[in-house]
Amino acid sequence: MINNKKTISLSVILLLFSTVFFITCTKSSSNKTEPKADYFALIRTEKKKLSAIEGARAKIQFNIKNTGTDPWHSKDKHPCLFSYHLQNKNGETIQYDNRRFTLPGKVMPGQNIDLPLILRIPLKAGDYILEFDLLREGAAWFKDYGSKTSEISLHVKEIKWSDEENINGLEYGKYTHFSSRVEELNQLYKLIRLTLEQNEVEFKGRSGRVYGFSPGKDYPQIWLRDANTIIPASRYFYDLPYLSSWLEEHLYFQEENGALQDWIDAAGQSDKNTTETDQEASAVQAAFQVYQLRGYDWLGKKVNGQRIIDRLEAALNYILGNRFNKELGLITGAHTADWGDVDLIDKDQQALYVDEQTHWTADIYDQAMFFKACKELAEMFSSLNEKDKTEYWRKQADSFQLNTNKLLWQGKKGFYKMHLHLDSLQHNFDEDDIFALGGNIIAMLSGLADDEKCRKIIYTALRRQKQFGISTISGTLLPPYPENFFPHPLLDTPYEYQNGAQWDWFGGRMVYAMFEHGYSLKARDKLLEIIKKNTANRGFFEWDDRKGTGRGSDIFCGSAGSLSKAVVEGYYGIKLKKDSLSIEPKLGTDSGKIHIYQPVNDIFVAYEYIFDSDKNIITLKYNSNFSGKGAVKILIPQLILKNESIRPTILSIRKDGQDLIFQTDLNNEDVFVTIRTNFDNHTLEISIQSPDYSLPTE
Numbered sequence: 001m002i003n004n005k006k007t008i009s010l011s012v013i014l015l016l017f018s019t020v021f022f023i024t025c026t027k028s029s030s031n032k033t034e035p036k037a038d039y040f041a042l043i044r045t046e047k048k049k050l051s052a053i054e055g056a057r058a059k060i061q062f063n064i065k066n067t068g069t070d071p072w073h074s075k076d077k078h079p080c081l082f083s084y085h086l087q088n089k090n091g092e093t094i095q096y097d098n099r100r101f102t103l104p105g106k107v108m109p110g111q112n113i114d115l116p117l118i119l120r121i122p123l124k125a126g127d128y129i130l131e132f133d134l135l136r137e138g139a140a141w142f143k144d145y146g147s148k149t150s151e152i153s154l155h156v157k158e159i160k161w162s163d164e165e166n167i168n169g170l171e172y173g174k175y176t177h178f179s180s181r182v183e184e185l186n187q188l189y190k191l192i193r194l195t196l197e198q199n200e201v202e203f204k205g206r207s208g209r210v211y212g213f214s215p216g217k218d219y220p221q222i223w224l225r226d227a228n229t230i231i232p233a234s235r236y237f238y239d240l241p242y243l244s245s246w247l248e249e250h251l252y253f254q255e256e257n258g259a260l261q262d263w264i265d266a267a268g269q270s271d272k273n274t275t276e277t278d279q280e281a282s283a284v285q286a287a288f289q290v291y292q293l294r295g296y297d298w299l300g301k302k303v304n305g306q307r308i309i310d311r312l313e314a315a316l317n318y319i320l321g322n323r324f325n326k327e328l329g330l331i332t333g334a335h336t337a338d339w340g341d342v343d344l345i346d347k348d349q350q351a352l353y354v355d356e357q358t359h360w361t362a363d364i365y366d367q368a369m370f371f372k373a374c375k376e377l378a379e380m381f382s383s384l385n386e387k388d389k390t391e392y393w394r395k396q397a398d399s400f401q402l403n404t405n406k407l408l409w410q411g412k413k414g415f416y417k418m419h420l421h422l423d424s425l426q427h428n429f430d431e432d433d434i435f436a437l438g439g440n441i442i443a444m445l446s447g448l449a450d451d452e453k454c455r456k457i458i459y460t461a462l463r464r465q466k467q468f469g470i471s472t473i474s475g476t477l478l479p480p481y482p483e484n485f486f487p488h489p490l491l492d493t494p495y496e497y498q499n500g501a502q503w504d505w506f507g508g509r510m511v512y513a514m515f516e517h518g519y520s521l522k523a524r525d526k527l528l529e530i531i532k533k534n535t536a537n538r539g540f541f542e543w544d545d546r547k548g549t550g551r552g553s554d555i556f557c558g559s560a561g562s563l564s565k566a567v568v569e570g571y572y573g574i575k576l577k578k579d580s581l582s583i584e585p586k587l588g589t590d591s592g593k594i595h596i597y598q599p600v601n602d603i604f605v606a607y608e609y610i611f612d613s614d615k616n617i618i619t620l621k622y623n624s625n626f627s628g629k630g631a632v633k634i635l636i637p638q639l640i641l642k643n644e645s646i647r648p649t650i651l652s653i654r655k656d657g658q659d660l661i662f663q664t665d666l667n668n669e670d671v672f673v674t675i676r677t678n679f680d681n682h683t684l685e686i687s688i689q690s691p692d693y694s695l696p697t698e
Helices: 002-031 162-166 183-198 224-234 240-252 279-294 296-300 308-322 364-383 387-407 437-446 451-467 504-516 520-537 557-571
Strands: 041-044 049-053 057-066 080-088 093-095 112-120 126-136 150-157 177-180 200-205 208-213 360-363 419-421 574-576 581-583 592-598 603-612 617-624 630-635 639-641 644-646 650-655 663-667 670-677 682-688
Touching (some): 177 183, 183 520, 208 224, 224 557, 240 279, 240 308, 296 364, 364 387, 581 617, 617 630, 650 670
Antiparallel strands (some): 126 150, 639 644, 650 682
């Protein structure tokens, strides 16, 4: 009996243990985290393989079904968006975050949507994988919840332009190309060319056949202010019709009082954003660029019975007659955000037009634009030997420079205030502390600001970029206007559109100004920041948000023009006009080559720059068919020694093996050596002292 009791007790114990173990395991299993089905999607597309050239745009159609339990919306706290990861052919991630695509509306569980999108192709040839997925911005990607992604294999072919088939080093050739050991610059070259090509415009106009460029994908017209800033890029790839016929067409639309339109199109339509006061100044500046390349004879060409030069003068006289405050001696315009065209009253299209509610100001952007136009009009009249008009417009420029510096410069802040109010309007914040990038840049580039003012503006821009966490130097209003200050939906949020977003249209001009005013090392750093942002976006956008994500119109041509000037005239330092040439490389410790060609006057300039860090020798080989003499001005690299910049000693300069007498120039932080020369196939060698140094890092 005893043995039986023991057997029963053991059985009971085993039974109890088994029960407890089962309950424990069941409880443990029920607490285990399972993949959530809240955010699941079925992503389908017929395109499993894609082939395209570098930098192209490709259309892809997706069908997406909400197979989860929660609805999707692109305007939630964590908006649901569609995007992709870029991987190499082995599935290794190259670029995790890419362009976000919004959904067409609220997508309920079980609902299907069609989502067409335009994909921007990488700028480097090769084989890739595109992994498409949805995400809740700021929370997680759907694949983190267990949802399946959709993959497309991508083959990117190298782009080749027909003119590059004849690349021949430093000899004459009808092509423009630059290359560098800095890969970002090579990518920029592709972006500039692609952007110009995709914005070409041609139509039959009132003045004849019209050629030009639209600003970007969402703007099919030819805009005067944009077209003015595109010439620094188009001049190296296109002949005279693309530089001047669009301007002649704009002049054909000129009103009897001299006013010019903002835009014209192929249908013969036009319009003027009357909040602005820069259309007429932009026309003069565009004409001045053509004059520098073509010569004074073009200024005498008649448009609808009147000389071009006379129409340009009528345009500036319109401003003096209709947008001029005699008491202050300044140009007037509507209260906008710096150079912008949206007023602070209206929340619809009326925000572009002056009416009885308009608040008037005198802003730095308009003063600098008009000052520059007055100087350039005076120079064009001088080339025609019209002395009275030359003197008149020079005096106008002097007057605007004096009045602007007296009334708008803020010495303690180190930059120009955005504008003066011309009525009783007041704000409950310090508007004068807003650093307006656009107006201050034009003040520098126009010569309105002297060297000391330029130095302060540049350092303000650098400080404000860091202070407000902007990814590049292109932040336009720092700080921006407060939330809902502008009722228009494009500007009602800080760091949006013209209210503080990044615009390389102006950032590129800031980089050029930094090169020009002797801050080349800083300019190079800021240039690379901008290029890296654009190569990540795989294109120029009209504007970018605070972090650098592309917004607004794609393939924005103004950015191509501004960055082309920063690279060709700033970094590579080629200053070519019809009657003058200087070569001013600011490559420092980089090495690179450039060959530019201007179809309008059949002039080419080419050089190869090599920095030998072992021998501390700069070699510059240059050539051009420019017939006159000019300057070669070479930046001596800033070398880093014990965390401080030092200025190396120049030991010798040899031209074609012969020792030269040279001149040393100092421009703020930059040191140059300058020689006078012709441009017939020469080689310079500059030997510098060999201290214990390291090269500046990327």
